[in-house]
Amino acid sequence: MSDTTYTIKQIADIAGVTTRTIRYYDQIDLLKPADIRVNGYRYYDRSSLLRLQQIMFFRELDLPLEDIRSIVNRPDFDLIDALKKHRITLQKQQTRLQRLLRTLDQTIDSLTGTGEMSEKDYFAGFDQSQYEEEVRARWGNTYQTTQSQQKWASYSPQQQEEIKAQSGQLIMRMVGSDPSASPEDAAIQQAVGEYFDYLNRYFYTCDLEFFRGLADMWVSDPRFAVNYERVRPGGAAFVREAVHHYCDTH
Amino acid sequence: MSDTTYTIKQIADIAGVTTRTIRYYDQIDLLKPADIRVNGYRYYDRSSLLRLQQIMFFRELDLPLEDIRSIVNRPDFDLIDALKKHRITLQKQQTRLQRLLRTLDQTIDSLTGTGEMSEKDYFAGFDQSQYEEEVRARWGNTYQTTQSQQKWASYSPQQQEEIKAQSGQLIMRMVGSDPSASPEDAAIQQAVGEYFDYLNRYFYTCDLEFFRGLADMWVSDPRFAVNYERVRPGGAAFVREAVHHYCDTH
DNA sequence: CTTGACATTAACGTTACGTTAAGGTGTAAG
DNA sequence: CTTACACCTTAACGTAACGTTAATGTCAAG
Numbered sequence: 001m002s003d004t005t006y007t008i009k010q011i012a013d014i015a016g017v018t019t020r021t022i023r024y025y026d027q028i029d030l031l032k033p034a035d036i037r038v039n040g041y042r043y044y045d046r047s048s049l050l051r052l053q054q055i056m057f058f059r060e061l062d063l064p065l066e067d068i069r070s071i072v073n074r075p076d077f078d079l080i081d082a083l084k085k086h087r088i089t090l091q092k093q094q095t096r097l098q099r100l101l102r103t104l105d106q107t108i109d110s111l112t113g114t115g116e117m118s119e120k121d122y123f124a125g126f127d128q129s130q131y132e133e134e135v136r137a138r139w140g141n142t143y144q145t146t147q148s149q150q151k152w153a154s155y156s157p158q159q160q161e162e163i164k165a166q167s168g169q170l171i172m173r174m175v176g177s178d179p180s181a182s183p184e185d186a187a188i189q190q191a192v193g194e195y196f197d198y199l200n201r202y203f204y205t206c207d208l209e210f211f212r213g214l215a216d217m218w219v220s221d222p223r224f225a226v227n228y229e230r231v232r233p234g235g236a237a238f239v240r241e242a243v244h245h246y247c248d249t250h
Numbered sequence: 251m252s253d254t255t256y257t258i259k260q261i262a263d264i265a266g267v268t269t270r271t272i273r274y275y276d277q278i279d280l281l282k283p284a285d286i287r288v289n290g291y292r293y294y295d296r297s298s299l300l301r302l303q304q305i306m307f308f309r310e311l312d313l314p315l316e317d318i319r320s321i322v323n324r325p326d327f328d329l330i331d332a333l334k335k336h337r338i339t340l341q342k343q344q345t346r347l348q349r350l351l352r353t354l355d356q357t358i359d360s361l362t363g364t365g366e367m368s369e370k371d372y373f374a375g376f377d378q379s380q381y382e383e384e385v386r387a388r389w390g391n392t393y394q395t396t397q398s399q400q401k402w403a404s405y406s407p408q409q410q411e412e413i414k415a416q417s418g419q420l421i422m423r424m425v426g427s428d429p430s431a432s433p434e435d436a437a438i439q440q441a442v443g444e445y446f447d448y449l450n451r452y453f454y455t456c457d458l459e460f461f462r463g464l465a466d467m468w469v470s471d472p473r474f475a476v477n478y479e480r481v482r483p484g485g486a487a488f489v490r491e492a493v494h495h496y497c498d499t500h
Numbered sequence: 501c502t503t504g505a506c507a508t509t510a511a512c513g514t515t516a517c518g519t520t521a522a523g524g525t526g527t528a529a530g
Numbered sequence: 531c532t533t534a535c536a537c538c539t540t541a542a543c544g545t546a547a548c549g550t551t552a553a554t555g556t557c558a559a560g
Contacts, residue, residue: 046433046491053490054483080362084358087351097343101341108330108337234300234301237303238300241300
């Protein structure tokens with residue numbers, strides 16, 4: 001029976017990690033050497049290797065080392081429960097990542113210009129936004145889900161083109177071109193007022209509070225935000241401030 | 251025109267972060283105060299707020315602050331390219347997370363005992379393992395993908411039951427019950443040898459090198475690993491060492 | 501005996517802040 | 531005018547899991 005012993009580098013290479021990792025595991029009492037000789041060298045044996053391989057398995061699952069220590073130290077540890085809890089953590093991460101990827105794709109699309117959002121999508125966005133729940137919670141039934149879409153569909157193609165052009169011009173004016181301008185400047189506020197009227201005329205029956213909420217959404221939902229960011233960096237936040245000021249003073 | 255200024259707490263509350271965050275952003279030159287008065291207090295203005303909101307947008311996308319600094323500092327920064335690269339990072343994370351979740355589910359299932367892997371799945375696992383590519387790369391066509399499945403299907407239900415029972419007993423014997431035992435102990439090696447014969451008789455035509463590779467897979471693929479872990483923590487790694495020793499000495 | 505690969509400890513760097521600690525400032529109420 | 535109390539400041543340590551030097555000691559081979 002060969003009494004297999006490993007130096008720190010040997011066991012590290014087998015496990016596919018660096019010697020620093022092995023020393024660190026020693027330091028935090030996760031994997032102690034089987035033997036330390038007079039020269040101060042760490043020596044490991046077969047059971048060390050088995051233990052290390054167990055550690056690697058759980059590490060691959062992104063479990064924190066402290067949890068792993070509990071798992072490998074105490075045989076009576078409730079492993080199943082720990083794994084289930086960990087599963088929930090990973091699940092949340094995944095859900096968040098999916099959301100981020102959607103947001104990112106939309107942002108890239110809009111910045112690239114290829115996926116320019118049509119007016120139809122634009123207003124459909126209001127209705128089917130990922131923030132719909134939030135909007136509903138705030139305004140309840142005063143806000144008709146399909147109101148804007150129905151209204152939009154009732155226009156002739158020609159009318160739709162005209163309305164789109166108006167929207168584009170108003171947005172440009174609301175964002176402005178001067179980075180040093182203030183959202184409270186008269187010209188900006190004028191444009192905001194016109195946009196408010198524009199919304200009421202062609203899409204919603206919307207009061208000032210609802211208008212304010214929309215502006216918040218334009219910032220937090222990238223599908224809208226990019227329309228302003230494209231005009232000027234920081235454009236979305238700028239318009240939000242402008243709308244807030246408008247609502248404060250009317 | 252109200253010259254809006256904010257104290258550090260005010261701007262932090264608006265952005266939904268702590269004052270520590272704002273101070274940190276000052277420290278790393280990401281967001282400098284608009285003004286520092288004689289009392290040493292930081293004061294921010296509207297443009298600070300807009301900039302901060304831009305920062306928050308990109309932070310939400312998990313972009314590192316250093317990248318964000320480049321984005322908000324230099325208007326000529328290639329934002330689209332940066333976002334596309336970032337997308338790849340997130341995509342990789344997501345793919346990995348999906349894999350981890352699968353592994354975790356399988357591990358939990360097996361530990362719970364509800365999802366006990368049937369023999370059919372067990373050997374189907376060999377064929378359709380996520381490591382199939384790896385296995386193929388190592389043994390090429392000497393390994394017939396469907397060989398084990400066909401062989402298994404050719405047995406009568408009664409025969410299958412007997413074979414399953416044999417497998418269970420052999421696994422128990424290979425893993426052993428003594429945590430201080432060595433994989434090289436005679437009893438263990440005897441069981442390993444019987445398992446090798448068992449595989450050859452009922453499933454594969456498999457040589458020692460292939461047997462060694464299988465043992466590696468039992469450790470790295472949790473669907474197999476848990477069968478050994480259930481017998482005893484560290485069981486999978488133990489069996490691998492035992493099989494390796496067996497192959498070394500035959 | 502030298503060379504080169506390997507071993508050791510110590511200590512700082514990483515990311516994006518959280519968390520004290522010790523003390524200064526602003527403002528409103530008594 | 532004092533006293534609360536909320537707010538501000540800097541400084542410094544803590545986090546997770548190592549990576550990366552730096553300075554130094556040890557072992558095996560030629």
